[in-house]
Amino acid sequence: MALLDINKLTKNFGGLVALNNFDLHLEQGALVGLIGPNGAGKTTVFNLLSGFYQPSGGEIIFDGKNLKGKHPHQITKMGMARTFQNIRLFGNLSVLDNVKIAYQSVVNYGLLPAFLRIPPFSRREEQIEKAALNFLEIFDLRKYAGEKARNLPYGEQRRLEITRALATNPRLLLLDEPAAGMNPQETHELLSLVRRIRDEFKLTIILIEHDMSLVMGLCERVLVLDYGSLIAEGSPKEIQQNPRVIEAYLGDEEVAVWEE
Amino acid sequence: MILKKYSTSITICLALALFFTIVQLGISGGLISGYWVTNLYLMGINIILAASLNLINGFTGEFSLGHAGFMAVGAFTGGIVTANLGLPFPLAVAAGMLAAAIAGVIVGLPTLRLRGDYLAIATLGFGEIVRVVLMNIDYVGGASGLMGIPEVVSWPVIFISVVLSLLLIRNFICSSHGRACLAVRENDVAAQMMGVNITYYKVLAFVIGAALAGLAGVLYAHYYSIIQPKEFSFMLTFDVLVMVMVGGLGSLTGSVVGAVLLTIASAFLQAIPELRMVLYAVLLIAAAVFRPQGLFGEKEVTLQTFKRWGGVFSGLAGHKQAD
Ligand SMILES: Nc1ncnc2c1ncn2[C@@H]1O[C@H](COP(=O)(O)OP(=O)(O)OP(=O)(O)O)[C@@H](O)[C@H]1O
Ligand SMILES: [Mg+2]
Numbered sequence: 001m002a003l004l005d006i007n008k009l010t011k012n013f014g015g016l017v018a019l020n021n022f023d024l025h026l027e028q029g030a031l032v033g034l035i036g037p038n039g040a041g042k043t044t045v046f047n048l049l050s051g052f053y054q055p056s057g058g059e060i061i062f063d064g065k066n067l068k069g070k071h072p073h074q075i076t077k078m079g080m081a082r083t084f085q086n087i088r089l090f091g092n093l094s095v096l097d098n099v100k101i102a103y104q105s106v107v108n109y110g111l112l113p114a115f116l117r118i119p120p121f122s123r124r125e126e127q128i129e130k131a132a133l134n135f136l137e138i139f140d141l142r143k144y145a146g147e148k149a150r151n152l153p154y155g156e157q158r159r160l161e162i163t164r165a166l167a168t169n170p171r172l173l174l175l176d177e178p179a180a181g182m183n184p185q186e187t188h189e190l191l192s193l194v195r196r197i198r199d200e201f202k203l204t205i206i207l208i209e210h211d212m213s214l215v216m217g218l219c220e221r222v223l224v225l226d227y228g229s230l231i232a233e234g235s236p237k238e239i240q241q242n243p244r245v246i247e248a249y250l251g252d253e254e255v256a257v258w259e260e
Numbered sequence: 261m262i263l264k265k266y267s268t269s270i271t272i273c274l275a276l277a278l279f280f281t282i283v284q285l286g287i288s289g290g291l292i293s294g295y296w297v298t299n300l301y302l303m304g305i306n307i308i309l310a311a312s313l314n315l316i317n318g319f320t321g322e323f324s325l326g327h328a329g330f331m332a333v334g335a336f337t338g339g340i341v342t343a344n345l346g347l348p349f350p351l352a353v354a355a356g357m358l359a360a361a362i363a364g365v366i367v368g369l370p371t372l373r374l375r376g377d378y379l380a381i382a383t384l385g386f387g388e389i390v391r392v393v394l395m396n397i398d399y400v401g402g403a404s405g406l407m408g409i410p411e412v413v414s415w416p417v418i419f420i421s422v423v424l425s426l427l428l429i430r431n432f433i434c435s436s437h438g439r440a441c442l443a444v445r446e447n448d449v450a451a452q453m454m455g456v457n458i459t460y461y462k463v464l465a466f467v468i469g470a471a472l473a474g475l476a477g478v479l480y481a482h483y484y485s486i487i488q489p490k491e492f493s494f495m496l497t498f499d500v501l502v503m504v505m506v507g508g509l510g511s512l513t514g515s516v517v518g519a520v521l522l523t524i525a526s527a528f529l530q531a532i533p534e535l536r537m538v539l540y541a542v543l544l545i546a547a548a549v550f551r552p553q554g555l556f557g558e559k560e561v562t563l564q565t566f567k568r569w570g571g572v573f574s575g576l577a578g579h580k581q582a583d
Contacts, residue, residue, distance in 0.1 A: 050453060072452035082453055090446035092558065093439075101443045104436040105455025111464075114435035115428055121435070128436065168455055 003028045003063060003172060003204050004049075010057035011044050011228075018044045020228040021058070028171075031198055031205045033219035033236075035212075037248060040225040042208045043085055046174045050082050051075045063171065077105055081170035083161045085177045085208075091150030095141060095160060098149050099132040102167035107131070132167065139163040139193075155186040159193065166197060172204045173197070179211045191217055216240070224248065268563050280419050287415055297415075299527040301483055304418035305476045306519035308425045310503040311512055312472035315429055317501075318509035318558075319438070320465040321445025326367060326383030327473045327500050329390040330360040332492035334474025335481040336394060339406045342482065344399070349412045353478050360474025363390075364467040372462040387494060394489035405488030406481070413483040421479060425472050430512060432468065441465050445510075499526075502540050506547055508554025513561040518554070 004026040011019040019041040026032065034042050047053040049060060051072040060067040067075060090098050107128055113121040136142040139159055144152055149160060158178055165173060175194070179187045191214055198205055209215045215222060216236040224232040224239060226248040232239055239245055283300070286292040292300065309327055316324045338356035341347045363386075371382040400406045432438050440461045443451035448458050481487045499522070507518025522540075529536040547554060 052449070052452075071457070073455050073457045076453055076455040084450070084453075088447045088450035088453075090443050090450065092446055093442055097439060097442070100436070101439050101451070101456065102454045104439070108436055111437060114437050115431050117431055125436070164454065 002026060003030075005061040006049075006058070007061070008058035009045070009048060009055055009060060011041075011048060011053060012056045017228045019048070019225075022225075022228075022230055024223065026172075026204055026206070028204055029198075029202060030221070031194075031207070031219055033215040033222040034206055034208045034225065035210070035215055035222060035239075036225035039227075041228040042225055043176055044228075045225075046082055046176055046206075046208070049075075049174060050080060073105075076168055076170075079169070079171040080174070081165035081168045081172070082174035083158075083165055083176055083178060085180065087157050087161055089149040089157060089161060089164075092148055094145065095147050095149050095152065096129075096132055096136065096145040098160060098164050099135050099167050100128050102164045103128050103131050103135070106167070106169050135163050135167050155182055155189070158182065158186075158190070162193070162197070166201060170203065172206070175205065175207045175209075177208050177210060179209060179214050187211060187214060190214070194218060271563060276423060280416075283419075284415055296527070298483075299523060300415070301413065301418050301479075302527075303520055303523040304422045305479050305483075306500070306503060306523050307422050307516050308472055308476040308479075309500045310507065310515040310519040311426055311429050312469040312476070313500050314504045314507075314509065314512065314515045315433070315441075315472075316466050316469040317504060318511070318515075319433055319445065320441040320462060322372065322462060322466065323377065323380045324383045324466065324469070325380050325494070325497050325501070326386050326470070328492040328494060328496040329383070329387035330363060330470040330473035331477035331480065331496065332387075332390050332394060332489065333363045334360045334477030335487050335492070336400050336406060336477075337474070338478035339409045339481045339487060340400065342412075343406060343409045349410070349482060352482065353475060356478035356481075357471040357474045360477065361467050361471040364470030365463065368463045368466040368470075372466060373459050384494070387492070387497060391489045391492055394492075401488075403489065405486055407486045409481050409485045409487065411482065411485045413479050418479065421475060425475065426512065426516070429468075429472070433512070437461070437464070499540070502544055504554075506543055506554055508556035508558065510558035511554065511556035511560055513559070514554050514556035517556065 002025050004024065006022060006024040009019060009022040010017070022041075022045065024032075034045065036042055044053065048055055049062075049067070051067065051070050051074070054069075062075070063079060065078065070078075090101065093101075107124055109120050109124045113119065113124075133142065133145065136145055139162070141156065141160055141163060144156065144160075149157065152160060162175070162178065178194070179190050182190060194205065194207070195218065197203060207215065207219060219236060222232075222234065222236050222239045223230060224242075224245050231248060232242045232245050234242070283292070287297055309331065313324065313327050316322050334356035337359040338352035341352040341355045342349060367382055367386045368379075371378045394400060395403045433441070440451070440456045441464075443454060443456055444458050444461050451458055477492075503518035503522050504515055505518075506522065507514025507516070522543075525539060526536050529539065
């Protein structure tokens with residue numbers, strides 16, 4: 001059974017068709033890229049998947065369940081996680097707390113134990129702390145544990161956002177331009193990081209990215225959106241030679257990146 | 261080992277017990293005048309009000325202006341239970357807090373789903389409605405107020421109420437549920453994606469805050485014995501708001517200090533009420549200009565802080581704390 005089935009997904013904003021009859025079927029373990037010029041509708045796909053937007057038409061079946069009417073926090077608990085195009089950390093909280101908040105959708109306790117500090121409060125808190133520290137360790141952020149998230153260097157903030165998403169224990173991970181604003185060195189590290197989490201956590205990943213080298217180096221399959229419509233789908237090589245894709249990007253600043 | 265694990269709690273308990281005893285002796289020995297006993301109790305009530313408003317406005321990042329309203333609901337419900345129904349005080353506490361909590365659900369549930377400043381407007385309206393409605397109910401004495409409420413509030417009652425309220429809020433904030441509230445304040449979109457049901461947590465923090473404001477109301481009613489609806493006007497909410505802002509949004513220590521300082525200030529300015537409002541306005545402006553985060557920002561003063569200071573003062577600061 002496919003992990004994700006998107007059928008004829010459509011989203012209108014007033015007269016604007018941000019996404020038009022979009023289809024996507026993902027097997028467990030797939031790593032696909034979603035590209036397209038600015039305003040093509042890529043982030044809209046993520047917002048629909050994660051429940052921030054309700055579709056104007058079509059349906060999303062995730063893990064055998066229809067996502068219609070589900071709230072984002074419910075979808076998270078069903079096993080979907082995402083990062084945001086503009087980093088959204090809990091800036092004034094510590095790096096450790098950022099991960100703890102994510103992990104409590106996996107392990108938690110009731111209100112009464114919280115108010116009165118009775119079991120299972122201490123045990124669960126220890127469990128949450130241990131797991132969160134462990135996540136930080138894996139992603140090389142342990143040294144920042146007590147630091148406020150907003151004080152982290154840019155690249156580490158991106159990494160923390162991914163770490164935090166993984167702490168919710170997802171099966172599907174949506175990454176929205178994770179390399180945006182990174183220098184080549186950081187982008188390179190990100191590349192190996194994404195590979196690693198796919199392999200270690202056995203995740204299914206959809207990656208939105210403008211950096212073509214990243215998409216081409218990472219994804220087995222690439223989808224191209226333009227003005228809300230899917231204009232091409234195939235291996236990175238096929239996409240690179242597809243005349244419609246080249247046309248969509250023509251005159252766009254992306255061409256420069258494309259030809260690198 | 262066990263002693264070490266609980267040493268912090270033991271130290272705090274001992275300090276509290278000492279403080280309680282000294283004040284109790286001061287009151288029974290007549291060292292603290294009646295005027296300052298009244299202000300001491302008001303201080304306690306204000307601490308509960310400020311800390312509970314901080315839970316909503318500082319820790320969860322909502323903006324409520326309804327504290328006078330919730331306090332009134334608690335005060336009058338509690339008063340009815342003891343004065344009109346002749347039931348014991350603990351029942352008044354329970355009923356007052358419950359009624360305020362229910363009012364919190366009724367106001368919070370529809371408005372907290374919406375974004376922006378709806379809550380501020382709705383709670384402001386709620387406070388006014390409560391006041392006007394109470395003025396027109398003969399059962400609670402109308403505009404002249406509810407009378408004959410037993411004066412059962414004493415130093416032990418105030419002390420225990422303050423300590424328990426602070427402990428409850430502190431335990432809540434330092435739990436996974438409190439972290440969820442902080443996450444809502446920091447970034448509600450990301451919070452949802454971390455599995456936090458943001459409406460639930462906004463309403464929860466709001467209702468806990470309302471219930472504690474209700475407790476403050478019950479205490480107030482059972483100290484003064486007569487309560488009038490006009491006492492619970494917007495000015496009261498404003499007072500509490502100033503305490504929270506001066507102390508620091510998101511700091512419990514700040515709320516305590518803010519409540520204590522401003523209660524003392526208004527005690528000295530009792531004779532010239534106009535000056536009091538001027539002082540509050542000046543304080544708010546000064547805070548906004550010089551220290552927008554309040555005296556304490558989001559910091560808390562804990563035993564660790566004292567140890568750190570102690571270390572600095574006695575020159576034993578060789579081992580630096582990693583922070
Ligand atoms: N909430 C919204 N209200 C109105 N219009 C929207 C909304 N969200 C997205 N749009 C519009 O939908 C279109 C697609 O936006 P989307 O954010 O999905 O683009 P994108 O492919 O992610 O672009 P970028 O590469 O710039 O991030 C744009 O024209 C955008 O202005
Ligand atoms: Mg986008």
